[in-house]
Amino acid sequence: MPPDTGPHSGRPSELIGRQIAGYRIEREVGRGGMAVVYRAKDLRLDRTVALKLLAPELARNDTFRRRFTYESRVAAAIDHPHIVPVFEAGETDGVLYIAMRYVAGRDLRHLLDKEGPLAATVATRIAVQVASALDAAHDHGLVHRDVKPGNILVAAGTDSDHPEHVYLTDFGLTKKSLSLTGFTTVGQFVGTLDYVAPEQISGRPVDGRCDVYSLACVVYETLAGGPPFQRDDDMALLWAHQYDVPPAVSGKRPDLARGVDDVLAKALAKSPDDRYGSCLAFVAALRAAAVGQPESPWAPPSPPGWARPVFPEAGRL
Numbered sequence: 031m032p033p034d035t036g037p038h039s040g041r042p043s044e045l046i047g048r049q050i051a052g053y054r055i056e057r058e059v060g061r062g063g064m065a066v067v068y069r070a071k072d073l074r075l076d077r078t079v080a081l082k083l084l085a086p087e088l089a090r091n092d093t094f095r096r097r098f099t100y101e102s103r104v105a106a107a108i109d110h111p112h113i114v115p116v117f118e119a120g121e122t123d124g125v126l127y128i129a130m131r132y133v134a135g136r137d138l139r140h141l142l143d144k145e146g147p148l149a150a151t152v153a154t155r156i157a158v159q160v161a162s163a164l165d166a167a168h169d170h171g172l173v174h175r176d177v178k179p180g181n182i183l184v185a186a187g188t189d190s191d192h193p194e195h196v197y198l199t200d201f202g203l204t205k206k207s208l209s210l211t212g213f214t215t216v217g218q219f220v221g222t223l224d225y226v227a228p229e230q231i232s233g234r235p236v237d238g239r240c241d242v243y244s245l246a247c248v249v250y251e252t253l254a255g256g257p258p259f260q261r262d263d264d265m266a267l268l269w270a271h272q273y274d275v276p277p278a279v280s281g282k283r284p285d286l287a288r289g290v291d292d293v294l295a296k297a298l299a300k301s302p303d304d305r306y307g308s309c310l311a312f313v314a315a316l317r318a319a320a321v322g323q324p325e326s327p328w329a330p331p332s333p334p335g336w337a338r339p340v341f342p343e344a345g346r347l
Contacts, residue, residue, distance in 0.1 A: 112163035135185035153252040159196035161309035168238035177244035224257040239302035246297030289319030
């Protein structure tokens with residue numbers, strides 16, 4: 031039997047140099063369980079793009095294909111400076127694809143692995159850009175569900191006052207689509223364990239406040255050098271998200287104002303009702319606490335998405 035050298039085989043792909051849907055693939059830049067991302071050349075417009083190819087089994091599911099098409103269109107309609115623009119999504123030769131702006135730089139995962147904990151000013155600069163992107167998505171009825179350092183791209187900024195320009199990515203392959211089509215099963219959910227909200231784990235309905243929780247886990251890691259909960263096995267980690275009190279970040283960063291602990295504790299509340307009503311409200315409180323200011327009693331209004339139906343997850347523990 032010939033070796034499997036397709037885009038999802040885990041072996042070096044033979045797609046480099048090939049043309050798919052008007053894009054010539056140049057090199058692989060990332061891969062996950064259900065997709066591979068390539069740097070590619072848009073032959074029609076002569077521009078570099080990030081081309082994500084989804085696992086072939088997804089294209090064989092009619093419900094997923096419909097959801098993918100719909101939600102890719104919604105994502106493409108969001109015009110926001112901190113969301114990676116979606117150029118095109120479709121299907122070719124039995125493979126679903128999505129073409130996005132190619133962002134030169136590195137993701138937050140690589141930045142943290144290289145530099146360790148960030149200064150509070152840098153962490154909050156990054157957080158406010160991600161929060162703005164998430165709230166914009168919520169305004170359009172999209173919940174990200176997988177906010178993590180690997181989905182936060184950090185590019186060069188415009189000047190010394192704005193040294194980073196941050197993009198949030200991975201809206202093209204939605205987590206809701208996977209749960210609706212049976213690609214999550216009993217005992218599973220879509221998300222990354224270090225940053226997953228308690229309601230995602232238990233299969234309760236979710237809205238944008240699950241992104242508040244995940245963003246708080248990311249912010250905690252940017253300040254402390256690791257996520258709030260670190261356990262020896264996955265089940266213990268899932269339990270911690272649902273029941274354990276997160277350790278105070280000031281225990282690892284005594285240089286931080288003590289108010290930062292209170293802000294993170296609220297954003298990491300087990301119940302969505304006890305968290306901040308939006309990602310920007312959380313980051314506004316974080317910035318104030320970082321400089322020793324009391325939290326303002328006023329907060330930005332909750333995004334309109336709160337009035338929309340919440341989305342149940344398929345998987346349950």
